[in-house]
Amino acid sequence: MGKDYYEILGVSKDADEEGIKKAYRKQALKWHPDRNKDQPELANSKFQEIGEAFEVLSDKNKRAVYDQYGEEGLKGGGGSAPSSHSTHTTTNMGGFPAGFNFPGGTSTFFSSTSSMPGSHKGFSPSNADDIFKHFFSSFGSGTGGMGGMDDDEPMPERFSFGGIPRGTSTFRTSQTFPQKSSAIKRSLLISLEDLYTGTTKRLKVTRKTHDSATGQLVMTDKILSIDVKPGWKAGTKIRFPGEGDELDNGEVQDIEFVVEEKEHPVFKRDGDNLGIKIDLNFVEALAGFSRKIQTLDGRTLNISSQAVIQPGQTSRVPNEGMPNSKTGKKGDMIINYDIKFPTELTPAQKEGLQKVFA
Incomplete structure (x- = not known):
């Protein structure tokens, strides 16, 4: 077939x-x-x-x-x-x-x-x-402009935009396709808090240009402003056409920033959801617990349960995850419970447990 x-x-x-x-x-x-x-x-x-x-x-x-x-x-x-x-x-x-x-x-x-x-x-x-x-x-993305090129599935790192890549001998052409020099790429490290709320980043870049009077290569500084949208993900690209180095042939390179997410001490991002681990001792897992969690935008959430928590169990808090940069809707907060069992018990504790659970 x-x-x-x-x-x-x-x-x-x-x-x-x-x-x-x-x-x-x-x-x-x-x-x-x-x-x-x-x-x-x-x-x-x-x-x-x-x-x-x-x-x-x-x-x-x-x-x-x-x-x-x-x-x-x-x-x-x-x-x-x-x-x-x-x-x-x-x-x-x-x-x-x-x-x-x-x-x-x-x-x-x-x-x-x-x-x-x-x-x-x-x-x-x-x-x-x-x-x-x-x-x-x-x-694909990378067609100019300053907007973030957000994508749920970012490009593999070795593939870059900016024209047809060199070395594609498999395809025969009847004319030469104009090639644009590759963009200058820089990482943009952003905290999870800023990716949650959105912020403005002002970045100073130093670039090579030719002096109009002497023709000599000189170094100049410029401030570029990036409006970070709430919900941007790692791999989001922000391109500034014509803001890079000036080449000998007169062409000016683009600058492309690629978002990287700073590791957070409490939360771990998974798409639009936020994961958090809560440690419980043996008694809390059986008799109930209460915790206060500070959100990425500074609010306080009260998390509690009177139910028995099993090892490996998770719970979900709706609409407390990351915002989606395209829809504005928030994902969920996923709570993973890590139950700390005692390493040893006294004879009296063992006797007490046997009476309780007999």
Whole structure:
């Protein structure tokens, strides 16, 4: 039967172009090898399959052949064509669909002959990493502006935006695509409190520029202001176009800040939820407890229970987690209980427990 590209992307057979793009984005980020270093062979295999499925289903010609003849027919390994001729199609950058525009509004096209089933030549999948880079260079964040490029699934660190990456020899082009120098990247360490409430960060950057009078390279300082939105996550990117170093060719680099979250002594973030550990002694676990917790915005929460708490048990306080930067809604506070059992008991304590629980 061959590969089921629809199943690989998790879409129905009548999925439209937008649905296919969304599905590819989700699956490609999930199975990117940089995110699955504990299972590299599986990740590489899945990542290649996902790229192949997207390359076929996002191209109406390849998709039509696949729908009629399957994977073997598409690749020229089986089936028979209704006629012996080949179809000549014009596709852009490795078979992406029409309208797949690259940064700056430029589309680069090449012509290829796609053999129908029964011919000795058929479809050969492109490199999955190249497909990934081209897709996110066109549709991903990093298109300028100062807003935070928040994403529930941040990019793998080794992939950067700012134009089509060099070295993508898998794709043939009929013209040279303009390359923009990579942005200057800096980490922006932010406390969990500031990510909860939002704040404004003013950062002084030192950059290299050419003096207009002498042409000599000089160092200048500039203050950049970043409005941190409540709920931003680690990996959020804030880009300042044209605020970096001036190069010898006159081009000025962008500066991109990437949010990093400071470790908090009490809370641990998990998406929009906040985890906290409460230690209970043996008596509190059985007879009840009461605690006061200071929230990230300075409020005091009273947490108590008269129920028996089991080892490993958790409880949830609704709407006391992190705000979502897109919806404004808050997650929950997840309380994890750590029960401290006594290391030893006196004979009298043992006797008392036996009387109580007998």
